[in-house]
Each structure stands twice: as C-alpha cells, then as structure tokens.
Amino acid sequence: MALSAPETRPYHHGDLRRALVDAALDLAERHGAERVTLREAARQLGVSAAAPFRHFASRKALMTAVGVEANERLALEMRRALARAGTSPLARLRALGRGYVGWALRHAGHFRIVSARDELDVDGTPALQAGMHALRDLTEDTVRAAQAAGELRPGDDAGRLALLARAAAYGLARMHHDDHFRQWGVPPGREAQAMEDTLNLLLDLMARR
Amino acid sequence: MALSAPETRPYHHGDLRRALVDAALDLAERHGAERVTLREAARQLGVSAAAPFRHFASRKALMTAVGVEANERLALEMRRALARAGTSPLARLRALGRGYVGWALRHAGHFRIVSARDELDVDGTPALQAGMHALRDLTEDTVRAAQAAGELRPGDDAGRLALLARAAAYGLARMHHDDHFRQWGVPPGREAQAMEDTLNLLLDLMARR
C-alpha cells in the first residue's frame, strides 16, 4: 500500500511484480475480477502501461498469480475452520462447508477468480493445480474420517459424497455471488443463514439415522 | 442464418434487432459469452458498428435479450424433461435435474449467460425475472409433489429441499463449465455420468427410507 522507499521515486520500482499482484487483488475485491485492468494497476503504481509486461507475459499471467494467492488464502481459511472445529467428524465437515461459503461471501472478487477460472491458466501452473487439489483432499479426508467414525450412512462412496458436498457448497456460494437468492425466496440479509441451513440439511441427510 | 431477402442488400435491414440477437446467441455458443462483441455481430450482418445502438441501448441490453431467449430455451428443455418423465414423483425430480445439467452441458455459452448473470440486467427486465422465477416454481412444485406422495423424508421444508437440489445441480453444472472436474477425479468424458450419479445420490439421500 504505502511506499517504504524514500519520497523520490527511483527509476526502478522496488518490487513491481509483487506490487502488481497486490494491486490486482485489491482491484478484484473492490471492482470485481472482470474489471481488473493492467493499465489501471500500472497507473496506481505510477508506472507506464507497458511496465507490467516486464513481469507478466499477459493479463492472464497476472490473473493467474492473483489466483494462486487467492487460493492460498481460501485454503488457509478452511484449515483454520477445521482447526477450530474440534473433533466431532460431522462438526468438522460442517466447519469445512461454512469456511468455504463464508470465505466466498466475504471475498467475492477473489472467489470469482478461483472459482470461474476463466481468467486463469490452470494447466500451465502446477502450484495452482496442487493448491486446488489440496482443497479437494481436505474435503475427501474429512468425509472419510466421518465415515470411519460411523457417523455417515454406510455404503456410500467417499469420493461421491465429497463431490456432492462440494457441488452443494459451490452451488450455494455461486448462487449468492450470481445473485440467484432473491429469485429463490431468500430474504436480503439472510443469505449466510440460508446457505448454512442448506448445508446443514445436506449433512443431516448424509448422517446415519 | 441465410438471407430470405433478395441478393441486393437494401439500406434498411429486414429485422436487425432479431438478427443481432441470433448472431449474439451464435457467438456465445461458438466463442463463449465473454467474447460476444457488438462490433463482431454487426460485421457478420454487414452493418456498421454503430447500427446496433439503434436497437439496443448498450451491450448489456443486447446480452439481456439473449438471456431472455436462452432462459426460455432452458425452461422449454426442463418442461420437456418433465413431460417425458412419467408420473413417479422421484423420477420427475430426477428428470428435472438431468434436464438442467444436460442443457448446461450442451449449451455452455448460453448457460454461462443465464447463470453467471453478470452481463444481464435482471432488475430492469420483468420478463427475465418471471422466466427465472418460473424455473424455481417448477422445481419447488416437483419437490412438493414428491412430498405429498410420501416419497421424501417427512418433516423437511419444501423450499429448503428445493434450494438444496438446485444448489447441487447448479454446483455440478458450473463445476463442469468451470472445469473443476479434473481436479475432482472425474475422468474426461465421464462428466455427464458423474453429474447424474451425484444427483442420484442426493435424491437417494432425500428419499424416505
């Protein structure tokens, strides 16, 4: 944000690459991912429109760096949610879902980038693939733990259950992001509650009874 | 597509408004919603870049007209799926889900427009709101019918069940659209099957047992 360097801006920027990623993260959060612009980021940092191309081959390359960072933050949030959740396997599953939709709610611009992915080069970025894969493993491991503890309906495939849980969480998060809830009878301001209730309903259906 | 008018193009286009919507629907399907361009649509129709503005106030207005059409097609598909489904309440619910994700699969560009909605002016377009609301009612009515027939677990709120079902279907359709399935262990070419299996798992969980 503020410059740590002296008042007179030198010819070389301190760490333009890092500054561009930060500026893009900020623009995505404030104006939406689609409206992140290389020229605007460059403007904010006081460099020319061509300067970003010294550090990123294209707009997509910058957005991919932003996506890597955003995905790390999401992963951190979900790990924190798990850490706070205690030991009950169902509670841990619930915490994971809440963590996911909660982060999506509070960081709409970043969520848009890592979920829609149309601005990312996933295939060319192993770090991104690994990060996204780790999130899947987190979900699947938590499902397996609940199964092992005998808290889920027996006989279901863990991968399928995890996929269903993820689809529901992603669906809810995106329904909110894409403003579907008004059409679906969720009163304004109650979106978080509705998402939590809906995830709880799914967990209830998944639980042994 | 082909011109019904004589070879010599007259000064006035026959029905430029309609032709622009068709061209945009076509571009959305072929190149993706984000890359629909007023200038490209105009070019294909042999009119100037300014001509579209006689019929649409902005790019968003054109995309909204496209969205109205796409939503009608989705609704038609889902009604057809219901009509083919017979009388079993659970089979009808399943048909609705399959119809939704199937259409999303086959018409990715149009699905993108009506689902992400970021290119649409929903608030200013009652026809669009009504069409989207009708889809919700279709889902909720089908859930209620299954409840009334005693085929679902008793005691659950129909609105919540419908929202869960929609979130799962939307989540799956968008996971596919946004290419999440590779990370989630779904082999290429098996996406449709995985989506159907996952929806069936949800239905199974929802069913009385």
Add this chain to the structure above:
DNA sequence: ACCTGAACACCGTTCAAGT
C-alpha cells in the same frame, strides 16, 4: 536489467450527417 513513449489493433459508445 528494468522502464518509457509511441504505436497498433481492438473495444463500447456518441453524434452529426446521410437516405
């Protein structure tokens, strides 16, 4: 090694002018 300035090919949008 890193950045600027000017240019190019695109956009959406406006507006005076044509038919």
Add this chain to the structure above:
DNA sequence: ACCTGAACACCGTTCAAGT
C-alpha cells in the same frame, strides 16, 4: 425511421529507445 462515418476514451500488447 434507420443507418453510416468519423470520432473519443478506453483496452491488451509490442517494440524501439532510453537509463
């Protein structure tokens, strides 16, 4: 009433030239 031509303010991207 409907469309064109030229313009404007934006983009992403390239490239020669500067420090």
